[in-house]
Amino acid sequence: MIELKVNHIHKNFGGLQVLSDVSFEINGPELIGLIGPNGAGKTTLTNILDGALKPSSGTVYLNGKRIDPFPPYKVAQAGLGRTFQVTRSFRRMTVLENLYVPALAMNPTARQRDFQERAHEVLEFLTIEHLKNEFARALSGGQQKLLELGRLLMLDPDIIILDEPFAGVHPKLMEIIYQWIHRVNGEGKAVIIISHDMDTIFTLSKRLLVLNYGDLIADGGPEEVKRDPLVIEAYLGQEEEADRAESSAHQKRSSPQTTESSEPENPPQDVSGERDA
Numbered sequence: 001m002i003e004l005k006v007n008h009i010h011k012n013f014g015g016l017q018v019l020s021d022v023s024f025e026i027n028g029p030e031l032i033g034l035i036g037p038n039g040a041g042k043t044t045l046t047n048i049l050d051g052a053l054k055p056s057s058g059t060v061y062l063n064g065k066r067i068d069p070f071p072p073y074k075v076a077q078a079g080l081g082r083t084f085q086v087t088r089s090f091r092r093m094t095v096l097e098n099l100y101v102p103a104l105a106m107n108p109t110a111r112q113r114d115f116q117e118r119a120h121e122v123l124e125f126l127t128i129e130h131l132k133n134e135f136a137r138a139l140s141g142g143q144q145k146l147l148e149l150g151r152l153l154m155l156d157p158d159i160i161i162l163d164e165p166f167a168g169v170h171p172k173l174m175e176i177i178y179q180w181i182h183r184v185n186g187e188g189k190a191v192i193i194i195s196h197d198m199d200t201i202f203t204l205s206k207r208l209l210v211l212n213y214g215d216l217i218a219d220g221g222p223e224e225v226k227r228d229p230l231v232i233e234a235y236l237g238q239e240e241e242a243d244r245a246e247s248s249a250h251q252k253r254s255s256p257q258t259t260e261s262s263e264p265e266n267p268p269q270d271v272s273g274e275r276d277a
């Protein structure tokens with residue numbers, strides 16, 4: 001049985017408090033959305049869960065084992081894998097070699113041929129089998145995301161965190177990523193998906209965690225979270241800010257006699273920028 005326990009995580013960068021007393025549990029193959037405005041701390045939390053960052057205080061247990069002191073490779077061995085908001089691959093290796101590296105790193109006594117069948121099956125599922133001998137650097141942004149998902153399938157973790165898997169991805173690839181998520185979840189893995197695409201994340205997830213500037217302000221089913229006043233405020237707050245920026249830019253444009261006329265004219269800022277990316 002998969003079990004993740006995140007207990008009272010705090011994280012400061014110098015004087016900046018980025019996570020404040022974040023606690024939650026995952027029990028079994030849950031499908032969870034992790035949402036929150038830009039800078040809310042989603043990626044920082046992921047970096048703590050996968051061992052890349054150490055919390056300022058708090059603990060993380062995976063299947064009964066304390067993992068927060070572990071480096072990332074040990075966290076991966078313990079059963080937690082993640083993808084990156086900005087994709088990472090071995091750019092000078094082929095697509096196939098990129099799949100072998102994590103599998104061999106996790107199983108040092110194994111040989112490449114032990115993973116051959118699995119690697120081909122994974123590439124076929126992701127529809128990039130024809131690219132197997134290409135260098136990873138030759139892939140498009142969306143294909144790089146698929147390659148990262150392929151590497152996770154080679155590792156076979158219990159819990160997977162996907163950091164913005166849909167951002168900037170062609171709808172066709174998005175459909176493959178959707179299928180990928182349902183497949184691994186159906187195989188009994190827990191999946192946490194970070195996304196700014198509200199329609200997708202509310203449809204896909206059975207449970208939502210909402211971070212707002214370091215605080216976990218909601219944890220529940222999509223319908224419940226949608227109605228949560230704190231969540232509405234966190235998101236509406238953003239929209240109001242955007243409205244204010246828009247209206248103040250408009251006022252400046254429409255009143256040339258303003259005493260601050262020497263100020264450069266700024267276009268209205270789209271603070272929701274990445275949300276639909």
Ligand SMILES: Nc1ncnc2c1ncn2[C@@H]1O[C@H](COP(=O)(O)OP(=O)(O)OP(=O)(O)O)[C@@H](O)[C@H]1O
Binds near residue numbers: 013016042044045
């Ligand atoms: N290494 C670091 N040093 C200092 N500050 C950092 C560091 N990493 C992140 N931060 C800050 O921590 C805050 C949370 O950042 P984080 O990347 O976790 O947010 P996020 O929720 O993933 O945002 P986004 O939706 O834009 O990806 C931000 O204010 C960010 O500038």
Ligand SMILES: [Mg+2]
Binds near residue numbers: 042043085
């Ligand atoms: Mg992020």
